[in-house]
Amino acid sequence: MTGSHTFAGPGPDAVFRTNLAAGKFVIQRCADCATYIFYPRSLCVSCGSPRLDTVEADGRATVYSTSVNRRRPEAGGPVNIALVDLIEGPRLLTRVAGIAPEEVGIGMAVRARIDMVDAMPVLIFEPEGVA
Amino acid sequence: MPHPLNSAAAIVGIGIASQWKAPGRTPADHIAEAVAKALDDSGLQLKDVDGLFVGTSAHFLPTVSIAEYLGIHPRFSDSNMIGGASFVQHLLHAAMALEAGLCNVALICYGSNQATASGRLVSMAEPQPYEQPYDPRYPIFAYALATARHMHQYGTTREQLAEVAVAARAWARHNPEAQERGPLSIDDVLGARMIHDPLTVRDCCLVTDGGGAVIMVRSDRAKDLAKQPAYLLGAAGEHWHRQIASMPDLTVTAASASGRRAFKMAGLCPADVDVAEVYDAFTINTILFLEDLGFCAKGDGGAFVQGGGIGPDGRLPVNTNGGGLSCCHPGMYGIFTVIEAVRQLRGEAVGLQVPDAKVALCHGNGGTLAAQSTALLGIEPNR
Numbered sequence: 001m002t003g004s005h006t007f008a009g010p011g012p013d014a015v016f017r018t019n020l021a022a023g024k025f026v027i028q029r030c031a032d033c034a035t036y037i038f039y040p041r042s043l044c045v046s047c048g049s050p051r052l053d054t055v056e057a058d059g060r061a062t063v064y065s066t067s068v069n070r071r072r073p074e075a076g077g078p079v080n081i082a083l084v085d086l087i088e089g090p091r092l093l094t095r096v097a098g099i100a101p102e103e104v105g106i107g108m109a110v111r112a113r114i115d116m117v118d119a120m121p122v123l124i125f126e127p128e129g130v131a
Numbered sequence: 132m133p134h135p136l137n138s139a140a141a142i143v144g145i146g147i148a149s150q151w152k153a154p155g156r157t158p159a160d161h162i163a164e165a166v167a168k169a170l171d172d173s174g175l176q177l178k179d180v181d182g183l184f185v186g187t188s189a190h191f192l193p194t195v196s197i198a199e200y201l202g203i204h205p206r207f208s209d210s211n212m213i214g215g216a217s218f219v220q221h222l223l224h225a226a227m228a229l230e231a232g233l234c235n236v237a238l239i240c241y242g243s244n245q246a247t248a249s250g251r252l253v254s255m256a257e258p259q260p261y262e263q264p265y266d267p268r269y270p271i272f273a274y275a276l277a278t279a280r281h282m283h284q285y286g287t288t289r290e291q292l293a294e295v296a297v298a299a300r301a302w303a304r305h306n307p308e309a310q311e312r313g314p315l316s317i318d319d320v321l322g323a324r325m326i327h328d329p330l331t332v333r334d335c336c337l338v339t340d341g342g343g344a345v346i347m348v349r350s351d352r353a354k355d356l357a358k359q360p361a362y363l364l365g366a367a368g369e370h371w372h373r374q375i376a377s378m379p380d381l382t383v384t385a386a387s388a389s390g391r392r393a394f395k396m397a398g399l400c401p402a403d404v405d406v407a408e409v410y411d412a413f414t415i416n417t418i419l420f421l422e423d424l425g426f427c428a429k430g431d432g433g434a435f436v437q438g439g440g441i442g443p444d445g446r447l448p449v450n451t452n453g454g455g456l457s458c459c460h461p462g463m464y465g466i467f468t469v470i471e472a473v474r475q476l477r478g479e480a481v482g483l484q485v486p487d488a489k490v491a492l493c494h495g496n497g498g499t500l501a502a503q504s505t506a507l508l509g510i511e512p513n514r
Contacts, residue, residue, distance in 0.1 A: 066279060067276050067329075069266075070327060081265050081267055082276075083375065091376050091377075092376050093265055094265060102328065117264070
């Protein structure tokens with residue numbers, strides 16, 4: 001896949017959402033300096049180039065930090081929120097699911113998955129090796 | 132060659148609206164109370180104010196609304212909004228406007244009725260589409276992530292974080308204006324209700340109403356007014372991210388840059404600081420800022436605050452009014468770092484007075500560890 005090199009057509013957020021709905025987690029790679037970018041932008045955050053290609057993310061990442069939101073039981077109970085570093089470099093906010101929220105640890109290897117929440121696709125991560 | 136803004140302007144009036152729970156009073160009411168007190172304090176009149184600096188979360192056009200509320204027509208106004216760092220940053224902007232002759236009397240003010248309006252910290256942010264799907268609890272989720280990373284990288288402990296809250300309370304116990312004045316131990320902090328691992332409710336700032344106002348004039352006029360001026364010796368601000376996922380390193384804030392440049396403008400270093408007032412929205416903040424501002428090495432913040440290090444008998448007086456953790460926190464705290472710093476420099480502390488305070492540091496933080504602003508105030512011009 002290649003991105004457009006003009007400012008016409010669907011913007012990078014729309015491209016991301018369309019791909020997510022089709023089951024693909026895409027990020028951008030600058031055609032000029034090869035920097036990987038997420039969240040989607042119109043200009044490379046490293047060199048400013050508008051020539052950003054859309055590529056499918058590998059999906060592998062490492063947990064950079066993690067915490068548990070201790071919601072009251074009636075609000076849903078404890079839930080994880082984490083920062084993960086994609087293997088390509090960019091860091092993003094997410095949830096690590098598939099294990100107890102307090103079991104997520106810094107340095108843990110995780111992999112992207114797309115869940116449906118209220119009929120909307122949501123990008124989450126789960127520990128590598130979870131079926 | 133001293134920077135032209137070093138000692139160009141001074142704070143000559145301060146006012147605090149300290150009704151921390153004031154049902155039926157609006158943010159503008161708190162601002163007006165603080166402004167009235169600051170004008171009395173300075174000996175100046177409302178009609179003298181021709182420069183206005185306001186940042187609130189209640190107004191789309193803060194300076195335009197507040198100027199109307201006060202009935203003034205400022206020649207210069209600035210509503211630079213960088214969260215809780217805004218009011219410290221406004222000191223620099225006011226000094227610039229004054230030095231350039233664009234105004235003669237600058238009023239910086241803030242007010243909020245967050246406690247009575249909503250009962251909790253309210254996010255004034257537009258939705259962040261790459262955060263929203265995870266239902267983050269703003270803003271604590273970001274500070275909890277930063278705390279977890281600092282603990283992982285440097286071995287900082289929950290006990291060391293608790294020391295920050297205990298020190299703030301130790302100062303607050305002597306401050307009749309502080310909301311929370313009861314005893315607080317490390318065990319109390321650790322045993323309090325966990326909100327967002329590893330932060331308990333006692334690791335978090337208060338939610339109150341209130342407001343503050345600060346008046347600045349050029350230094351040559353300051354010495355003719357009634358109170359001991361607090362000269363702005365140096366100031367700087369910097370921001371590197373908006374969302375916590377974009378913060379390059381969760382253990383290093385842009386205070387490392389704002390502090391360095393503020394000290395450079397002032398021609399001073401951390402050892403020259405007699406008293407420090409830093410925006411302590413959460414216990415991790417104080418540790419991060421003490422490191423980033425150069426009071427200790429990166430990673431040593433936990434050790435620095437240990438054993439009462441920043442309390443009344445410690446090695447550096449920090450947050451001498453009790454801070455956001457124990458004194459007040461009406462939505463954003465930054466202006467209170469300035470007010471308390473000025474009181475300490477004047478020898479007019481309402482609580483404990485740091486003896487012989489000559490140089491004070493104020494530091495504000497905005498968003499989720501995003502915008503950082505540092506100012507150095509002194510009792511004498513430094514050039």
